[in-house]
Amino acid sequence: MDNIVKVGLLGLGTVGSGVFKTLSNFDNVEVTKISVSNINKKRNIEGLSQEILTTDSMSIVNNSDIDIIVEVIGGINPAFDLITTAIKNKKHIVTANKELIAKHGEEIFELAKKFNVSVLYEAAVAGGIPIIMPIKMALAGNKISKIAGILNGTTNFILTKMTNEKADFEPILKEAQELGYAEADPTGDIQGYDAAYKIAILASLAFGKRIDSSLIYREGIDNISAVDIEYADDMGYKIKLIALAQITENDKVDVRVHPMFVSKKLPIAYIDGVLNAIYLKGHPVGEVMFSGPGAGEFPTASSVVGDILALAEEIPYTDNPLPMLKCKHEEKAEQLDIKHTENKYYIRVSAQNTPGVIGDLGCICGRNKINLSSIFQKGILADGSARVVLLTEPSKEEAVQKAVEEMNAHSQVKQVMNVIRVMD
Ligand SMILES: NC(=O)c1ccc[n+]([C@@H]2O[C@H](COP(=O)([O-])OP(=O)(O)OC[C@H]3O[C@@H](n4cnc5c(N)ncnc54)[C@H](OP(=O)(O)O)[C@@H]3O)[C@@H](O)[C@H]2O)c1
Structure with a gap:
C-alpha cells in the first residue's frame, strides 16, 4: 500500500511557506501541488519546484490524487468555494482561516459530516498554541464554564508598548505598523474583529453550541489612553484586550471582546507583547492556562502541520479518521446581550x-x-x-x-x- 499521503497546499504566503518547509522533514506526507496568486513571485524556499505551483486552486481541489487540502489563503472568497468543493470530492481539510470557520463553520461542518471527512483548524485560534485539540480531546470530560483569552498579538503588542512607554495609542500604532506588527489597515485587529472570530470558535467548541460571531459584543482598543493605563497601574491592574466567553446561570452564553482592567494578581495580566494566552475554567479540571506565540510563520505552521500529520497517520488505515475531532454539536447558543x-x-x-x-x-x-x-x-x-x-x-x-x-x-x-x- 502507498502510505504517502498527498497534500494540496492552497496559499504559499507566511503560513504556507512555514508549512511547506516543516513538512519537508516528514516522509509520510508529500506536497504535490501548491496554488498561489502570483506565480512569478520570487520565493526563497529550499526544495520548492516551480512545476508544482499553479494559480488554478480549483484544479487542486478537483485532483483525485490528493488526500488533504490545506487552505492558507485566508478570507472568505475563494477559500469557501475551494473548501466546499474539496469536501464534496471527499478530501480532508486543514485550514488556518478563523474568519471562514467563524462565519461559515456551520455550512462547512454540515457538509463535512455528509461526506464523512474531517475539517481541522488548530491554527485558526492563537497560532502556535495548541487549544482546539486539547479542548476536543484532553479536556473532553469537562464542563467548561469560562474562557478568557488574549487572542490578538497586534493589540497586545500595542497595549504592552503603551504601558512600558507611557504612550498614547496613535503613535504606538504607527510604530507597530512600521515594525510590521500591525497591518496597513489595522481595523480587523484594533477593533476586535479578529479576536471575536477566535472566541466564537473557542466558545462553540467549549460549550458545545454554535455561536453567531456577528452577535458578539465588540469594542476595540483605540479609546485607551496613557492616562487610563497609568490609573490602572496605580490601582493594581493592566489593560488587555480580552476575549471572554462564559456560561450564565440560566444557561445563556455571554461572549464578548473588549479592553479590560486585568488584576495584576492574575497570570494572564503578564502575557505581554505579541504573545497570546487562553485561560479556561472547567470541571473537573479547575483552571488551566495555555500561552505562547499566537502568530508567525513557524508557530502557525506547527499547528497546521500537527493537523496534517494527525490525519496522515490514519488516512491509510481508515475511512473515518479522528472521530473525536469532528464537529458534533448542532444546537445554537442563546447569546446574552451585553446590557x-x-x-x-x-x-x-x-x-x-x-x-x-x-x-x-x-x-x-x-x-x-x-x-x-x-x-x-x-x-x-x-x-x-x-x-x-x-x-x-x-x-x-x-x-x-x-x-x-x-x-x-x-x-x-x-x-x-x-x-x-x-x-x-
Ligand atoms: N500569518 C500568521 O501569523 C497567521 C496566524 C494564524 C492564522 N493565519 C491565517 O492563515 C491564513 C494565511 O495567512 P498568511 O499570513 O499566510 O497570508 P499571506 O502571507 O497573505 O499568504 C496568502 C497566500 O495565498 C495566496 N493567494 C492569495 N489569493 C489567492 C488565490 N485566489 N488563489 C491562490 N492563492 C492565493 C498568496 O499568493 P502569493 O504568494 O502569490 O501572493 C499567498 O501565497 C489566513 O487565514 C490567516 O488568518 C495566519
Missing part, C-alpha cells in the same frame, strides 16, 4: 473643578443602584478641569450605561472619557 451582563467598571470623568461634583457623581451611581468601591480626583489639569475616577462593585451594564448618560448630562461634567470593565 444584561454584570461587571465591575472603571469610569473616568472629566469635570469642572467645582465643589460637589464628586458627590453628585456618587449620587448618580447610587440612584442607579451602582455601589462604588472607590471614587477619587486625580489632580487638576491646566485648563482647570478635574479628572475623577470611579471604580464600581459588580453592577448591571444597563445601569452603568444609564448612569454614564446622566453623568454626561450633568452641567459640571465635561465628558465621561472612558468606561472599562474590570477583571479581578
